[in-house]
Amino acid sequence: MTVRTRVIPCLDVANGRVVKGVNFVDLADAGDPVEQARLYDAAGADELCFLDITASHEARGTILDVVRRVAEVCFMPVTVGGGVRTPQDARALLLAGADKVAVNSAAVDRPAVIADIADRFGSQCVVASVDARRVGDGRWEIFTHGGRRATGIDALTHAVRLAELGAGELLVTSMDGDGTRAGYDLALTRAIADAVTVPVVASGGVGTLQHLVDGVVEGHASAVLAASIFHFGQHSIGEAHAALAAAGIAVRTPLLTPPGEGAL
Amino acid sequence: MIALIDYGAGNLHSVHNALIQAGAGDVAVTADPETVRRADRIVLPGVGAFRACRDALVAIDGMVEAMDEAVFRRGMPFLGVCVGMQLLADAGEEFGRHDGLGWIPGTVERIVPADSTAKVPHMGWNDVKVARNHPLLAQGEAYFLHSYHFTAADPADVAATTDHGGPLVAAVARGPIMGVQFHPEKSQRYGLSFLSRFLEWRP
Numbered sequence: 001m002t003v004r005t006r007v008i009p010c011l012d013v014a015n016g017r018v019v020k021g022v023n024f025v026d027l028a029d030a031g032d033p034v035e036q037a038r039l040y041d042a043a044g045a046d047e048l049c050f051l052d053i054t055a056s057h058e059a060r061g062t063i064l065d066v067v068r069r070v071a072e073v074c075f076m077p078v079t080v081g082g083g084v085r086t087p088q089d090a091r092a093l094l095l096a097g098a099d100k101v102a103v104n105s106a107a108v109d110r111p112a113v114i115a116d117i118a119d120r121f122g123s124q125c126v127v128a129s130v131d132a133r134r135v136g137d138g139r140w141e142i143f144t145h146g147g148r149r150a151t152g153i154d155a156l157t158h159a160v161r162l163a164e165l166g167a168g169e170l171l172v173t174s175m176d177g178d179g180t181r182a183g184y185d186l187a188l189t190r191a192i193a194d195a196v197t198v199p200v201v202a203s204g205g206v207g208t209l210q211h212l213v214d215g216v217v218e219g220h221a222s223a224v225l226a227a228s229i230f231h232f233g234q235h236s237i238g239e240a241h242a243a244l245a246a247a248g249i250a251v252r253t254p255l256l257t258p259p260g261e262g263a264l
Numbered sequence: 265m266i267a268l269i270d271y272g273a274g275n276l277h278s279v280h281n282a283l284i285q286a287g288a289g290d291v292a293v294t295a296d297p298e299t300v301r302r303a304d305r306i307v308l309p310g311v312g313a314f315r316a317c318r319d320a321l322v323a324i325d326g327m328v329e330a331m332d333e334a335v336f337r338r339g340m341p342f343l344g345v346c347v348g349m350q351l352l353a354d355a356g357e358e359f360g361r362h363d364g365l366g367w368i369p370g371t372v373e374r375i376v377p378a379d380s381t382a383k384v385p386h387m388g389w390n391d392v393k394v395a396r397n398h399p400l401l402a403q404g405e406a407y408f409l410h411s412y413h414f415t416a417a418d419p420a421d422v423a424a425t426t427d428h429g430g431p432l433v434a435a436v437a438r439g440p441i442m443g444v445q446f447h448p449e450k451s452q453r454y455g456l457s458f459l460s461r462f463l464e465w466r467p
Contacts (some may be wrong), residue, residue, distance in 0.1 A: 003390045003428060046388065072281050075282055076450060077407055099275070108348065121274060121312050122311055124310065125274065197383060199387050221330060
């Protein structure tokens with residue numbers, strides 16, 4: 001067997017609180033990122049992703065505290081994105097316990113920041129975000145500011161460049177698909193996955209388990225990221241693994257979950 | 265006391281947390297060679313580039329000598345994780361050729377998958393296939409994250425393998441030395457069980 005396809009739940013965090021996460025009645029505090037991370041850890045998520053959407057610069061430090069507390073109780077890889085602009089930002093997150101940092105708009109403004117971080121901390125910890133919108137047949141463009149601002153940069157060219165600069169992984173998000181639950185932009189995911197030698201994480205638009213399967217089979221992604229289908233209890237991590245396995249995709253052996261920990 | 269060597273490795277705190285979770289009572293996060301000399305067990309973490317890690321470790325005056333003494337004179341159990349395992353080799357070939365500790369003969373080279381669809385870095389959960397019986401190793405799945413891999417000069421030092429577009433070394437072992445390419449601190453139950461066994465290990 002080869003390396004398994006990863007299923008990655010993504011949690012949005014603002015000011016140290018989960019703003020879009022699991023909403024189960026048995027959770028003491030659904031806004032606590034540590035509680036959420038514990039649940040996903042117990043459920044056998046392959047990795048966890050935190051996206052820090054804290055708006056104010058002053059509150060940026062809160063994510064470090066979140067990462068530190070999560071790392072004390074969760075023994076799974078954690079990627080943290082949002083607001084990473086310099087090697088110093090990356091260093092602070094890595095020392096707090098993050099395994100990878102996702103660099104987003106900073107790499108649009110100055111792609112070399114990817115090399116700056118990779119040279120100091122290794123490619124393995126640098127995830128480059130590629131947020132794109134379709135602008136024509138087989139053409140996508142990089143957008144910033146949550147998909148509102150066009151940059152004129154070709155997404156495929158940008159993705160290849162970020163990989164060449166030392167990104168160890170690309171997180172490819174279709175800004176058209178994000179939040180629609182209509183599925184990944186498979187053509188975008190595949191175009192990038194086939195053009196680079198690093199793993200690609202498909203993101204944006206998952207509404208069903210079949211979308212996860214499509215992301216791998218048709219999108220050629222190495223990992224599938226989703227938010228709402230997990231957070232709102234529509235599907236468990238176990239169901240996601242089972243759906244991928246049923247499609248012939250290599251996933252981890254199901255966990256034998258002790259009673260009481262099987263909420264997800 | 266377990267000495268967890270602090271030379272600036274990014275996974276230091278994660279390894280620390282996991283050792284505590286696995287049942288370690290007394291873990292000293294240390295850059296002090298004297299503490300390493302007195303330790304009952306030694307853990308060397310490591311992520312990133314071979315050379316950067318090697319330089320940072322060697323920069324601590326007396327550290328390599330203290331490790332050497334603890335392991336080779338006193339037979340203290342030693343665990344190297346990821347780049348901490350790769351440093352056991354004679355040399356690494358990331359950004360030029362650089363000397364390693366030379367504790368386990370071999371070199372660290374870039375992964376070149378025979379199957380061109382296999383992605384590098386090798387990132388994610390994969391098999392730990394036990395190559396020879398070892399009290400620390402169990403068959404299972406662990407989390408890997410690396411672009412370079414250990415090529416052992418003597419196949420007898422290979423304790424476990426994995427497969428990513430061809431076989432890769434997952435663990436090397438010789439006497440009281442164990443090195444794992446995977447991240448036990450990030451491998452949930454499999455990893456914590458591994459660390460528990462290390463804490464009990466009497467080589």
